[in-house]
Amino acid sequence: MYRSAADLNATKERLRPVLEERLQEGQLAMPTQVLVCTGVGCLSAGSQEVMAALKREIKSRGLNVTVTHTGCYGYCKMGPLLLVYPGGVFYRQVSPGDAPRLVQQHLAGGEPVENLLYREPGREPVLFVGDVPFFRKQMRVVLANAGLINPEDIEEYIARDGYAALSRVLAEYSPEEVIDVVTRSGLRGRGGAGFSTGKKWAFTREAKAHPKYIVCNADEGDPGAFMDRAILEGDPHGVLEGMLIAGYAVGASEGWVYVRAEYPLAVRRLEIAVRQARHAGLLGKNILGSGFSFDIDLCLGAGAFVCGEETALLRSAMGERGEPRPRPPYPAEAGLWGKPTVINNVETLANIPLILRRGWEWFAAIGTERSKGTKIFSIAGQINNTGLIEVPMGTSLRTIVYDIGGGVPAGRNLKAVQTGGPSGGCVPAELLDVPVDYESLAELGTIMGSGGLIVLDESNCMVDITRFYLDFAGEESCGQCTPCRVGVQRMVEILDRITGGRAREEDLRELEDLAHDVKETSLCGLGQTAPNVVLSTLRYFRPEYLAHIRERRCPAGVCKQLLC
Amino acid sequence: MDRRQPSVQQRNYLILDKFVERYRGRPGGLVRILFKAQELFGHLSPEVQAYVAEKMDLPVSHIYGVATFYSHFITRPPGKYSIGVCTGTACYVKNAQTVLERLQTLLGIKKGDTTPDGTFSLRTTRCLGACSLSPVITVNDDLVGEVTPDKLADIIRRCREVETKEEKERVPERRGPQRDERAAPPGP
Numbered sequence: 065m066y067r068s069a070a071d072l073n074a075t076k077e078r079l080r081p082v083l084e085e086r087l088q089e090g091q092l093a094m095p096t097q098v099l100v101c102t103g104v105g106c107l108s109a110g111s112q113e114v115m116a117a118l119k120r121e122i123k124s125r126g127l128n129v130t131v132t133h134t135g136c137y138g139y140c141k142m143g144p145l146l147l148v149y150p151g152g153v154f155y156r157q158v159s160p161g162d163a164p165r166l167v168q169q170h171l172a173g174g175e176p177v178e179n180l181l182y183r184e185p186g187r188e189p190v191l192f193v194g195d196v197p198f199f200r201k202q203m204r205v206v207l208a209n210a211g212l213i214n215p216e217d218i219e220e221y222i223a224r225d226g227y228a229a230l231s232r233v234l235a236e237y238s239p240e241e242v243i244d245v246v247t248r249s250g251l252r253g254r255g256g257a258g259f260s261t262g263k264k265w266a267f268t269r270e271a272k273a274h275p276k277y278i279v280c281n282a283d284e285g286d287p288g289a290f291m292d293r294a295i296l297e298g299d300p301h302g303v304l305e306g307m308l309i310a311g312y313a314v315g316a317s318e319g320w321v322y323v324r325a326e327y328p329l330a331v332r333r334l335e336i337a338v339r340q341a342r343h344a345g346l347l348g349k350n351i352l353g354s355g356f357s358f359d360i361d362l363c364l365g366a367g368a369f370v371c372g373e374e375t376a377l378l379r380s381a382m383g384e385r386g387e388p389r390p391r392p393p394y395p396a397e398a399g400l401w402g403k404p405t406v407i408n409n410v411e412t413l414a415n416i417p418l419i420l421r422r423g424w425e426w427f428a429a430i431g432t433e434r435s436k437g438t439k440i441f442s443i444a445g446q447i448n449n450t451g452l453i454e455v456p457m458g459t460s461l462r463t464i465v466y467d468i469g470g471g472v473p474a475g476r477n478l479k480a481v482q483t484g485g486p487s488g489g490c491v492p493a494e495l496l497d498v499p500v501d502y503e504s505l506a507e508l509g510t511i512m513g514s515g516g517l518i519v520l521d522e523s524n525c526m527v528d529i530t531r532f533y534l535d536f537a538g539e540e541s542c543g544q545c546t547p548c549r550v551g552v553q554r555m556v557e558i559l560d561r562i563t564g565g566r567a568r569e570e571d572l573r574e575l576e577d578l579a580h581d582v583k584e585t586s587l588c589g590l591g592q593t594a595p596n597v598v599l600s601t602l603r604y605f606r607p608e609y610l611a612h613i614r615e616r617r618c619p620a621g622v623c624k625q626l627l628c
Numbered sequence: 629m630d631r632r633q634p635s636v637q638q639r640n641y642l643i644l645d646k647f648v649e650r651y652r653g654r655p656g657g658l659v660r661i662l663f664k665a666q667e668l669f670g671h672l673s674p675e676v677q678a679y680v681a682e683k684m685d686l687p688v689s690h691i692y693g694v695a696t697f698y699s700h701f702i703t704r705p706p707g708k709y710s711i712g713v714c715t716g717t718a719c720y721v722k723n724a725q726t727v728l729e730r731l732q733t734l735l736g737i738k739k740g741d742t743t744p745d746g747t748f749s750l751r752t753t754r755c756l757g758a759c760s761l762s763p764v765i766t767v768n769d770d771l772v773g774e775v776t777p778d779k780l781a782d783i784i785r786r787c788r789e790v791e792t793k794e795e796k797e798r799v800p801e802r803r804g805p806q807r808d809e810r811a812a813p814p815g816p
Contacts, residue, residue, distance in 0.1 A: 105760050108771045140760030287716030290757035325663070325700050326756055328769065366659055366698030367754060383658035385697040444718035444759035451760050482717070516759075518717050532720050542697075 065345045067353050069231040072222055079223035086212055089152035090192050095129055095171045097149040101211060103136025103297060104290075104329060105451070106143035110159065114144050117163035122171065129171050135210035135298020138452035139198050142182065147193055147211075154193040155180040198449050201467050203430070205438050206414045207454045210298025215333050218340040221301040227346055229420035230308050234354035242313040243269060246416065249424035250436035254291075255281055255372070255409030256487060256513045257589075258435075258502040261416075264406060267396035268314040271404035278310045278319035279400060279407045281377060285324070285369040286485030287536065289516030291440040292410035294452050296323070296330035299414065300337035304347070304360060306413030309420060310406055311358040319360040320400070322381050326367060334362055369486070369540035373588050374407045376542065387542045388588035409514070411440055431457030435501035439515055445482075446472050446521040458499040461491060465519060476521040480604070484513025486533045486540075487593035489600025490526065509600040511593070525622035526605040527612055530597050531559040537594035548591030551582035555598060562609060563623040565616040572609060576602055640668040641679070648683045658684065658694055662701055671702045699754060707742045707749035709787050711735075712766040716755025719762040727763050728752065730777050734784050747791055748784070 066072055085097055100106075100115045115131055122129050137145050142156035153176050158166070162180060169175050181189035182196050190196050204210075213220035221227070233242055247262025268276060280303060284292040295303060307319045323331055338360055341347040349357045363381045370376045371386040374395055380386035381400060399405020415437060419427045428436050435457040441464065444450045448470035455464065461481055465471065472478045480490040483500075489510030491498060498504050502512050520529065538552040558575045561567040579595035579602075586592045602609065611617050618626045647664045651657035661680060662672060669676050672695050681688040695701045713719075713728045728750075732738055735748050742749040758764045761773025767783065775783075 104758050104771070105773075108758065108761060108773050284757065285754070287720075287755035288718045288759050289755070290759060293757045326754065363656060364659070364663060366663070366700035368698050369754070380659070381656055383656040383660070383694070385694055442759060444762060445721045450718075450762075485717070516717070518721065520721065524721055529721070532717070 065343075066227075067345065069228075069235065069352065072227055072231055072352075075219050075222045076225070079219060083213075083220070083223045085150045088150040089194050091151055092153070092174070092176070092191070093150040094174050095148045095151070095153075098129060098131045098171070099134050099147045099149065099211070100131060101135075101137045101143065101145040102133040103138075103140065103143075103210075103294060105136070105140030106145055107329070109143040109157075111144035111146075113160045114146065114158050114163065117160035118146075118167065121163045121167035125167060125172060127167070127171055132214050133216075134212060135215045136294040136452060137211035138202075138207065138294070138454075139196075139449065140451040141449055148176075152193045153191055154182055154196055156182050198451070198453075198468055198470070201455070201459075201463060202453050203438050203456050204454045205418060205430075206295065206302070206411060206440060207298065207452070209302065210294055213299070215298055215300055216336050218301060218337070218344055218346075221299070225421060226301055226417075227305055229417040230305050230312075230346070231352055233309055233312060233420055234352055234356055239269060239313045239315060242309060242420070245424045246313070246419060249419045249427040250431075250434075251412065251415055251419060251427065252435065252502065253409055254411035254415070254439065254514065256484065256511060258512060261408065261412055264396060264408070265310065265313050267394070268316075268404045268406045271397050273397075273403050274315075275318065275403055276314055276316040277400040277403060277405040278307050278314070278316050279377070279381065279395075279405055280307055280319065280321040280323075280410060280413055281372065281374070281407055282321050282323040282327075282330070282410045283365040283372045283377060284327075284410070284514065285372040286487075286514050286516050288442065288444055288482075288518045289485055289514050290442045291452065291515045293327050293330050294440070294442075295410050295414050296327070297333050300330075300333050301341065302414045302417055303334075303410055304337055304341055306408075306416035307360060308347070308351070308358050309416050310408065310413065312356055314404070314406055316406070317357050317359070319358065320363050320381060321360060322363045322365055322371075322377055324365045324367070331362065331364065338362070368542075369536070370542045370588070370590050373590060376588065377407065378405065385542075387544055388590070390587060411515070432499060432501045434503055435512075439500065439512070441500075441515045441517050443469050443517045443519065445518040446476065446478075446524065447519040448473060455500075457501050460497050460499055461517075462496040464500070464517065465496065469519070472519060472521045476523060478519065479522055479524060480520045480526065482510075482518040482520060482529065482597075483516070484511040484593075484596070485516050486537050487511060487589065487596060488513045489596040490520070490529070490604065491600075492604040495604075509603055510596060523620055523622070525563075525618050525620035526601045526608050527559065527562055527618075528620075528622045530601045531556065531563055533597045534559060534594060537590060541590060545585075545587035545591060547582045547585040548587065548594070551578055551586075552591065552594055554578055555582070555595070562612045563618070564625045565612065565623075567613045569610075569613055572602070572606075572613070644668055644679070645683065648680065652684050658686075658691070659698075662691075662695055666701060671705050673703065673705075677703075702751075705742065705746070708747050708791075710749045710751070710766075710768055712751050712753040713739070714754075714756045714758070714762070714764040714766070715752045716757075716759065716762075718755075718759035719764055722762040724763045726777075727765065727775055727780065730780055731765075731784075734781060748787070 183189040243265045251261045252258040371380045373388045376386040376388040395405040440454045478493045541548045543549045579598040583595045677691045681691045
């Protein structure tokens with residue numbers, strides 16, 4: 065039970081030696097700790113079995129080495145991953161069969177096992193994690209704990225200054241001061257739209273009705289995006305602390321995490337985190353003796369993309385069909401059960417404790433003029449290093465795809481990067497130097513979105529990809545408004561004609577007109593953004609559309625009906 | 629189709645009753661109750677929907693409306709091995725469509741269907757967030773990444789082997805398999 069800042073500090077001091085060892089990188093020393101990644105990628109590659117084998121070997125040799133499981137390191141392609149500390153020796157693609165050698169040679173003998181180290185073709189193996197190219201250009205701030213601490217142990221979070229921001233806020237800040245710090249930091253919503261988080265909180269604070277609620281939107285529905293999942297699985301307490309601070313700032317005493325049922329591991333780790341926080345007195349009544357009370361519960365999303373839209377999410381959280389409604393009123397005035405509600409995305413909330421702990425000046429110094437801080441991206445598709453990365457806002461797509469992502473698989477050329485999921489568009493290869501920030505991407509006809517980047521190469525047909533996204537939007541449309549329900553379907557039909565070799569050139573004009581109509585007249589974000597992919601591919605890849613129509617040919621060789 | 633022992637069925641309804649009692653009237657309760665019902669019965673049959681409606685004093689159409697809005701809820705019984713093909717973008721660009729077609733051929737059923745013996749069912753899923761392993765499928769609660777046509781055939785074959793083995797070991801007087809829990813797929 066933590067009753068004061070001093071209690072938190074005592075835990076921190078007690079665990080300090082263990083955690084500090086994990087931060088000593090770049091120098092070989094006798095191993096005392098092994099960290100094993102248990103993100104989804106590594107788990108399904110067998111990290112659980114690797115961990116068990118290591119523990120067995122260590123025990124049978126009577127070594128004094130601990131094995132801890134952590135959240136996702138992000139380099140999913142190379143799983144199962146493990147790190148040996150002090151030093152930070154990075155092993156990849158480890159199998160249970162490697163355990164005896166690893167234990168004998170490295171853990172007992174101090175000599176790293178060379179063939180399990182990361183190595184680029186024709187180069188020397190890389191010993192330390194910090195020297196692996198995938199990590200070198202990253203700036204892991206929000207993800208700093210993912211891969212470093214055991215996400216199922218609140219004490220390890222506290223040892224990393226966890227709940228220190230909350231403790232300080234409760235003791236030293238007025239709610240208005242908290243909102244002021246968040247506003248000054250320039251933090252904008254990481255779920256897609258990029259609205260100022262501080263302003264959102266201020267509106268909710270000003271609303272007259274009571275009680276007020278904090279909702280964490282963890283309904284990461286964009287296909288190809290898994291940032292929120294990694295945060296929830298790797299550092300769930302960071303999100304809870306963000307919600308607590310939000311609750312204090314706006315005057316709420318209840319919070320809900322709306323999380324997808326498709327993420328069972330994230331749900332489990334969240335449940336554990338909530339239970340531990342309650343047990344520690346960091347959720348519940350009179351937190352840290354401040355008089356502030358706040359509790360958090362989970363609400364499972366049952367699988368509907370539209371529920372990522374805030375008004376739909378609210379209806380779903382209330383047990384109904386997740387159908388959006390027109391705004392205003394905004395949730396800040398009338399949200400959960402009609403009361404003022406803050407809805408923030410997972411990544412947004414995970415930034416909050418960092419901003420309060422390190423100061424808004426620190427945060428505002430990262431990124432570009434209007435897009436502050438870092439952004440987490442998931443990179444997947446036709447790329448060598450698939451996984452999860454965190455970079456400062458304003459990093460170019462080229463740096464992400466080539467320096468961090470290792471480029472597209474050998475022998476093929478990059479064609480485009482799709483950003484923003486079904487609400488976004490495609491950036492063609494020739495515009496790859498664009499800095500990734502809210503405004504620059506909007507200028508190109510796409511959006512930052514939640515951070516899913518899908519890399520496409522010559523083997524992908526842009527018309528087919530467009531059809532895929534629109535078909536998705538059509539299936540996920542809630543059906544309330546005509547532009548989205550009917551308009552998207554008509555666009556899918558035109559795209560069917562194009563990929564099927566039955567289209568005329570006039571179809572392109574109709575497609576474009578329809579796209580504008582649906583964008584301007586749909587009820588909610590789903591319909592308003594679904595045409596982005598059509599408009600952006602028509603803008604950058606019109607010749608590919610024309611090849612399908614005029615020559616009945618699919619340049620990428622994807623559209624089967626045009627193959628014979 | 630339902631070969632469960634009556635006692636199991638009755639016990640499940642009793643558990644559901646308690647759950648309804650706890651969540652009825654609470655905002656947000658219905659979705660939670662449906663989650664529980666599906667966990668207990670494997671799927672939300674018309675009978676279960678009607679039961680929940682009566683217990684909650686709501687029209688069945690309301691329950692049906694909510695149950696069919698969300699892709700997690702299924703209204704037909706799944707196979708003992710429920711196979712899901714992820715159709716997220718990363719999987720799509722890595723040929724998830726071919727994976728689905730191959731599974732349809734291997735199992736002889738279309739997506740959304742169950743094999744006549746109740747062993748396999750096949751469906752597509754939304755993005756599972758395991759994009760770095762694409763293309764991805766799930767077998768019940770387990771995730772299998774970087775699937776290839778060979779790997780698929782192998783997975784199906786191993787599930788079938790387990791089934792045959794269980795069939796042989798089954799004591800003659802017991803009628804039908806106990807279907808309280810869905811089976812975990814055999815390990816590699």
